[in-house]
Structures are given as C-alpha cells and as structure tokens.
Amino acid sequence: MRYTFFMPSKWKESRLNAAQKRALVWGLAAFILCLVMNAYHYSLQGAKGLYIWNRTGMFRAFILMGFVPIGIALLSFPLDKLKSKTPxxxxxxxAIVLSILVGAASLGILGFLFLGPRSGSLEQTRIVLVNPSKGISRVNLGEAAFSAGGKVASGSKAETVQAGAPKPSLRISISSDPHWGVESSDASARSEILASISEHKPDVFFMLGDTVETGSQVGEWNSALTDLEALLPKTPLRPLLGNHDALFGGQYLFKKAFFPKGLSSDSGSPYYYSIVDPAATFIVLDLPWGTEEFKGAQKSWLMAALKKANRAKPIVVLSHSYFYASGYDDPGLDKPWYDHYQDIPAIVPILREYGVSLVVSGHNHYQEFLQKDGVSYAVIGAMGGIPDPAPAHLSLASKWLAVSTFGRLDVDFYEGRMVLSFRDAAGTLLHEETIAQQR
Ligand SMILES: [Fe+2]
Structure with a gap:
C-alpha cells in the first residue's frame, strides 16, 4: 500500500536552512550521548542514591547539561528573523561548541564509569565465601567447650563459657563500614576486629557494606582482600553491598570479589537474597542508601521470601542502610542521617507483618541497639570507618548507643532466644541483649 503525506504549505516554507540543521544535529548528538551516559549511570547499583542524597548538584548537572546545546540551537531560530544575522x-x-564539550564530557564520564572498575585486576585470594543458596556450614568448636566449660576459641581474648552452658545452634558475627582505601579509616582497629573474629570462630561473618571507600578503585578492593585473607583465613564470610562499594560502577568489582561465578541466590540477585538455616532465616536486603533499589522485583521477592520463612525460628534482616538509628544532619547531604525517612515507611510495616525479630544494619558509624513495635534493631557501622559525630538526634527507639567505639556484634542462636553481644575491637563485651522468640 502506498501512503501519501499531506504537508501544510506553512511547514514547507519553514524548512530548516543548512546552518540551522547543522546546529540542531550537533545539539541532538550531544543530547543523545548525555542521555546514554546518564541512563547507564542511573542503571548502576547505588547511583540513584547519589542523585537523591548528594547536595553537590554535580549529578543533577550531569542530566541538565544535555539540554543546553540543543536549547541554544533552538533559540537561534527566531533570531534568524532579525535583520542582522550575527546574533x-x-x-x-x-551550540556547536557546547555540543562538542557536552558530548566529550558524556563520553569521558561513560568511559570512567565503564572502564574505571575494569582497569587492573583483582588479587586472587583464598577467602571463604558463603554461597547464599547453599546456606551456612557449621564451624566445629568442639562440644567440650560447652559441656564442661572452657573457652570457645583459642587466644587471650577468647570468651569463657560457663560449665554446662547450652551450645548455641548457630553463632554469627556482624560488622560494617571498614572503608578500606581511605586514610581516615582506622586500619589498626579494623585488623584487631578481624583478628578477634578469627579467634571467636563464628559460623559466618556478615560484613554489611562499605568494604571500600570508592567502589570503582581496584586497589582498594585488593587491600581489603589481602587483609581478609591474612586475618580471617578460615571464617566463612558474607559481604553486602554498601553505598561506597557501589560508587561509579563498583558493583562490577563487588561481584568479582564477593559474588563470583558459581555462587547463586534464591532471588537471582547478588545484592538481595535469603539464607535459610535451621536456626534462623536471614533476609539480605539491597538498600545501599535507602529504598532506591527497593522497587518491583526486590519488593515482590521480599514478600514471597517472608511468606515462605519458618516463623517458629527467628527471621533476621540484614542491610547496609539502617532503619531506626540515632544520627545527625550532614551538611554535605540533602537528607536527615537518622531514623531513615525512606526505609522506615517503605519496609518496617512489612517486617512487622511477617514477625521479623531483628534487623542489623551499618551505614551509620556507631554501635546502637534499638527497639520499636516488637522489632529489635542493631546498627554496627563500627569496623574502622571514621566514627560519626555524637548524634544531634537521638532516636526515640534507642536503648543503647556507643559513639567512637570500633567493634562488632555477635549473635548466638539458642532454642527460643537470641543473645546479642556488642563487643569492642579487641572482643571485650560492651553490651548484651537477649531477644526472646515470639511465638
Ligand atoms: Fe560507611
């Protein structure tokens, strides 16, 4: 079939001249390059959070710059009606000069985001990674330590067990925000924590994100891997993705380091999944800044995973960004850094509905224990990243808080209860809580 198009005579008259077309094509090319760059960046883990939380305006400028050359090219059209053609x-x-600049900047940023994490190679280290779909194996501590009393781990900092003390069915350690790769982090505290965990011999050590300062830097990941291999050679490790790990395409290196080929999860994602254990169900959420990644697929997966979870045993949620937490107003950020304004309304009602017992997060560089509406929350961003200032806002849910104290949290699972032990870098007990299993 043939189609004939009718074109009003006015349109024919207003055909673009060669100079107008040239400016428009340049502007359009710059706009498309800028669009592609922003779409790629926006598709990366944690990038949406940068646009929302950061006050610098730099990321908003990345979007707006695409409109400038084409806008100026269009503005030139009415100027053709003037007598003088100079304006x-x-x-x-x-418009053409700006198109070249915007196009080159867009290509440069695109190259930085894609090639940055891919330049250089990761150290081949022998760390023991927990495969979420395979669950948690038990580290054999020996029954004798629990039946006759003794030490649960060798070394001067090992915890003494009372004779006849029941043996926990699962022992986990958790810490977050070590921030390898930046001078302001306390490397000696970080090493002391790792050595102390190695002595404690938990069945798994969950590291809740911000492993490195800038996720696109291969060297920072290599420092982390080298230390983990040297100081924590046998403890099974399960790291989560933090907002710093995700920076500028860091997800590529996170996956290579901590979720390599051969590992799998029930969600199909390396960032959120459940780990089902006879002692508890662990739900790992992908919340690097807040709920930017908590849309569609992750939300429906969470509902399904919680429905399936065994409610006779504790359900423990792990995430990088916190829910309830004390904090402060960061002048460099656009949003409050306490009692999370996104995570609480979007996710807490779901956690309460499905009887989640405990939520452990990092992001804030404190140790804190909080309780709200029957759910316990712990913040353990204390693995060496520069301590956050004393909180200007104390959460109403806060029960205990330690500022400027590095350390970790141990959780021991017994029949009907969990025992939480907040420890300093050397492993000394700072605070203990028992959470009874709701029936
Ligand atoms: Fe952090």
Missing part, C-alpha cells in the same frame, strides 16, 4: 550565527556557533 543567530553566535548562538549556533555556541
């Missing part, structure tokens, strides 16, 4: 020529010339 139109200046506008079109500027």
């Amino acid at each position: 139109a020529k200046i506008f079109r010339g500027s």
Whole structure:
C-alpha cells in the first residue's frame, strides 16, 4: 500500500536552512550521548542514591547539561528573523561548541564509569565465601567447650563459657563500614576486629557494606582482600553491598570479589537474597542508601521470601542502610542521617507483618541497639570507618548507643532466644541483649 503525506504549505516554507540543521544535529548528538551516559549511570547499583542524597548538584548537572546545546540551537531560530544575522550565527556557533564539550564530557564520564572498575585486576585470594543458596556450614568448636566449660576459641581474648552452658545452634558475627582505601579509616582497629573474629570462630561473618571507600578503585578492593585473607583465613564470610562499594560502577568489582561465578541466590540477585538455616532465616536486603533499589522485583521477592520463612525460628534482616538509628544532619547531604525517612515507611510495616525479630544494619558509624513495635534493631557501622559525630538526634527507639567505639556484634542462636553481644575491637563485651522468640 502506498501512503501519501499531506504537508501544510506553512511547514514547507519553514524548512530548516543548512546552518540551522547543522546546529540542531550537533545539539541532538550531544543530547543523545548525555542521555546514554546518564541512563547507564542511573542503571548502576547505588547511583540513584547519589542523585537523591548528594547536595553537590554535580549529578543533577550531569542530566541538565544535555539540554543546553540543543536549547541554544533552538533559540537561534527566531533570531534568524532579525535583520542582522550575527546574533543567530553566535548562538549556533555556541551550540556547536557546547555540543562538542557536552558530548566529550558524556563520553569521558561513560568511559570512567565503564572502564574505571575494569582497569587492573583483582588479587586472587583464598577467602571463604558463603554461597547464599547453599546456606551456612557449621564451624566445629568442639562440644567440650560447652559441656564442661572452657573457652570457645583459642587466644587471650577468647570468651569463657560457663560449665554446662547450652551450645548455641548457630553463632554469627556482624560488622560494617571498614572503608578500606581511605586514610581516615582506622586500619589498626579494623585488623584487631578481624583478628578477634578469627579467634571467636563464628559460623559466618556478615560484613554489611562499605568494604571500600570508592567502589570503582581496584586497589582498594585488593587491600581489603589481602587483609581478609591474612586475618580471617578460615571464617566463612558474607559481604553486602554498601553505598561506597557501589560508587561509579563498583558493583562490577563487588561481584568479582564477593559474588563470583558459581555462587547463586534464591532471588537471582547478588545484592538481595535469603539464607535459610535451621536456626534462623536471614533476609539480605539491597538498600545501599535507602529504598532506591527497593522497587518491583526486590519488593515482590521480599514478600514471597517472608511468606515462605519458618516463623517458629527467628527471621533476621540484614542491610547496609539502617532503619531506626540515632544520627545527625550532614551538611554535605540533602537528607536527615537518622531514623531513615525512606526505609522506615517503605519496609518496617512489612517486617512487622511477617514477625521479623531483628534487623542489623551499618551505614551509620556507631554501635546502637534499638527497639520499636516488637522489632529489635542493631546498627554496627563500627569496623574502622571514621566514627560519626555524637548524634544531634537521638532516636526515640534507642536503648543503647556507643559513639567512637570500633567493634562488632555477635549473635548466638539458642532454642527460643537470641543473645546479642556488642563487643569492642579487641572482643571485650560492651553490651548484651537477649531477644526472646515470639511465638
Ligand atoms: Fe560507611
């Protein structure tokens, strides 16, 4: 079938001249390059959070710059009606120059985001990674330590067990925010924590994100891997993705380091999944900044995973960004850094509905224990990242808080209860809580 198009005579008259077309094509090319760059960046883990939380305006400028050359090219059109052609020529010339600049900047940023994490190679280290779909194996501590009393781990900092003390069915350690790769982090505290965990011999050590300062830097990941291999050679490790790990395409290196080929999860994602254990169900959420990644697929998966979970045993949620937490107003950020304004309304009602017992997170560089509406919350961003200032806002849910104290949290699972032990870097007990299993 043939189609004939009717074109009003006015349109024919207003055909673009060669100079107008040239400016428009340049502007359009710059706009498309800028769009592609922003779409790629926005598709990366944690990038949406940068656009929302950061006050610098740099990320918003990345989007807006695409509109400038094409806008100036369009503005030149009415100027052609002037007697003098100079203003139109200046506008079109500027549009072309700006198109070249915006196009080059977009290509440069795209190259930085894609090639940055891919330049250099990761150290081949022999750390023991927990495969979420395979669950948690038990580290054999020996029955004798629990039946006759003794030490649960060798070394001077080992915890003494009372004779006849029941043996926990599962022992986990958790810490977050070590921030390898930045001078301001306390490397000696970080090493002391790792050595102390190695002595404690938990069945798994969950590291809740911000392993490195800048996720796109291969060297920072290599420092982390080298230390983990040297100081924690046998403890099974399960790291989560933090907002710093995700920076500028860091997800590529996170996956290579901590979720390599051969590992799998029930969700199909390396960032959120459940780990089902006879002692508890662990739900790992992908919340690097807040709920930017908690849309569609992750939300439906969470509902299904919680429905399936064994409610006779504790359900423990692990995430990088916190829910209830004390904090402060960071002048460099656009949003409050306490009692999370996104995570609480979007996710807490779901956690309460399905009887989640405990939520452990990092992101804030404190140790804190909180309780709200029957759910316990712990913040353990104390693995060496620069301590956050004393909180200007104390959460109403807060029960215990330690500022400027590095350390970890141990959780021991017994029949009907969990025992939480907040420890300093050397492993000394700072605070203990028992959470009874709701029936
Ligand atoms: Fe952090």
